[in-house]
Amino acid sequence: MPLIRLTVPDHLPDTSVQALAQAVHGALVACCNVPQADRFIVINRLPGSALMLDPYFPNVTRSADACIVDITLLGGRTADQKQRLYRHIAAGAVQAGLRADDVMVALTENSAIDWSLGRGMSFDTVAASDTHPL
Amino acid sequence: MPLIRLTVPDHLPDTSVQALAQAVHGALVACCNVPQADRFIVINRLPGSALMLDPYFPNVTRSADACIVDITLLGGRTADQKQRLYRHIAAGAVQAGLRADDVMVALTENSAIDWSLGRGMSFDTVAASDTHPL
Amino acid sequence: MPLIRLTVPDHLPDTSVQALAQAVHGALVACCNVPQADRFIVINRLPGSALMLDPYFPNVTRSADACIVDITLLGGRTADQKQRLYRHIAAGAVQAGLRADDVMVALTENSAIDWSLGRGMSFDTVAASDTHPL
Numbered sequence: 001m002p003l004i005r006l007t008v009p010d011h012l013p014d015t016s017v018q019a020l021a022q023a024v025h026g027a028l029v030a031c032c033n034v035p036q037a038d039r040f041i042v043i044n045r046l047p048g049s050a051l052m053l054d055p056y057f058p059n060v061t062r063s064a065d066a067c068i069v070d071i072t073l074l075g076g077r078t079a080d081q082k083q084r085l086y087r088h089i090a091a092g093a094v095q096a097g098l099r100a101d102d103v104m105v106a107l108t109e110n111s112a113i114d115w116s117l118g119r120g121m122s123f124d125t126v127a128a129s130d131t132h133p134l
Numbered sequence: 135m136p137l138i139r140l141t142v143p144d145h146l147p148d149t150s151v152q153a154l155a156q157a158v159h160g161a162l163v164a165c166c167n168v169p170q171a172d173r174f175i176v177i178n179r180l181p182g183s184a185l186m187l188d189p190y191f192p193n194v195t196r197s198a199d200a201c202i203v204d205i206t207l208l209g210g211r212t213a214d215q216k217q218r219l220y221r222h223i224a225a226g227a228v229q230a231g232l233r234a235d236d237v238m239v240a241l242t243e244n245s246a247i248d249w250s251l252g253r254g255m256s257f258d259t260v261a262a263s264d265t266h267p268l
Numbered sequence: 269m270p271l272i273r274l275t276v277p278d279h280l281p282d283t284s285v286q287a288l289a290q291a292v293h294g295a296l297v298a299c300c301n302v303p304q305a306d307r308f309i310v311i312n313r314l315p316g317s318a319l320m321l322d323p324y325f326p327n328v329t330r331s332a333d334a335c336i337v338d339i340t341l342l343g344g345r346t347a348d349q350k351q352r353l354y355r356h357i358a359a360g361a362v363q364a365g366l367r368a369d370d371v372m373v374a375l376t377e378n379s380a381i382d383w384s385l386g387r388g389m390s391f392d393t394v395a396a397s398d399t400h401p402l
Contacts, residue, residue, distance in 0.1 A: 001238075054306065079390075079392070106271050114240060120225065121220065176318060254359065256347070
C-alpha cells in the first residue's frame with residue numbers, strides 16, 4: 001500500500017513507463033520491506049507542456065522525458081532506507097531506458113490507520129490480524 | 135475541505151462514478167463531522183491499463199473496476215472515525231453498483247493553516263471568525 | 269521542490285492556466301524562500317464535470333472556472349508565511365484573469381529526506397553539500 005503515482009509526458013513509450021513503474025515498485029520491495037504483492041501504481045500521462053519542470057535545479061540536467069514519481073507510504077522508513085530507495089529507482093529508470101536525472105521522487109507519509117485496501121476494512125486491523133508486514 | 139480525489143478506470147459508467155463520489159462525501163459527513171456543503175471532489179478517469187493494482191493484496195479480490203479514493207483532510211480524526219469512514223464508503227460503493235473489494239482508500243492529513251478555500255484567505259482564519267466546524 | 273499541482277477545468281484558456289502556474293510559483297518564491305529555479309509544476313486539465321466543488325463553502329462564490337492548487341512542500345513554513353502565500357496566489361490569479369474566489373489551495377508537508385530531485389540522490393544530501401536554501 002505504498003501508492004505509487006507516476007506523472008509522465010505522453011510521448012514516452014509505454015514500455016519505458018511500464019518498466020519505470022516496475023522499477024519503483026521493485027525498489028520499494030528491495031529497500032523498504034514492501035511485500036511483492038503490495039503493488040498499487042497509477043500512471044498519469046500528460047502532454048509534455050503540462051510538466052513544467054526546471055531543467056537544472058538543483059544540480060541535474062532534465063530532458064523533455066522528465067518524470068515525477070510520488071509515493072504515499074507508511075511513515076517509519078529511515079533516512080538510509082529512503083536514500084537507498086532513490087538510488088534503486090534511479091538505477092531501475094536507467095534500465096528502463098530513461099536518464100537518472102529525469103526521475104524526481106517525492107514521498108508523503110501517513111499511518112496504517114489511514115489506509116483501507118478494500119472491503120471497508122482499515123489496514124491496521126488487517127495488519128494486526130494477519131501479521132502482514134508493512 | 136477534505137479534498138476527495140477519485141482515480142477510476144474510464145470504462146466505469148458515469149452514474150457509478152458519480153454515486154461513488156457522493157458516497158465518499160456522505161461518509162465524511164456521517165463519520166467525520168464534515169459539513170454537508172464542504173464538498174470538493176476531483177474525478178480522474180484513466181485508461182484501465184494506467185491502474186496497476188494487485189488483484190489480491192492483502193485479503194481482497196479486485197476486478198478491473200477497482201478504484202482509488204484518496205482524501206486530504208485535517209488531522210485529528212480518531213481511529214474509530216476512520217474505521218467507520220471506510221465502512222461507510224464501502225457500503226456506499228456497493229449501493230453505487232461497485233464491489234466493496236474494489237474500493238481502496240488512502241488518507242493524508244494536514245492542518246487548518248494548510249488550506250485556503252478561496253479569496254486568498256487561510257481556512258484557519260475563516261474558521262476562527264465564523265466558528266465553522268471543520 | 270515544492271511540487272505544485274494545478275487541477276483546472278479544461279475550458280480555461282492556456283494563457284490563464286500558464287499565468288496561474290507562474291503566479292503560484294512566484295508566490296512561493298516571494299513568501300516561502302523558494303529559489304527561483306526551484307520550479308516543478310504539473311497541470312492536470314480535466315473536464316469541468318470532473319471538478320465537483322461546492323459553489324459557496326465556506327464564504328466564497330465559485331464559478332465554473334474554479335481551480336485547485338495543491339502543493340507538496342517542506343514542512344517548517346510559519347502560519348504567517350502560509351497566509352501571505354495564499355494572498356499572493358490570489359492576487360496572481362486575478363492578474364491571470366481568474367477570480368480570487370475560484371482558487372483553492374491545499375498544502376501537504378514533508379521533509380528534505382522525502383525528496384530526490386534526480387540522479388538517485390536525496391535532497392537532504394544535496395542541500396547539505398551545496399548549502400542550497402530550501
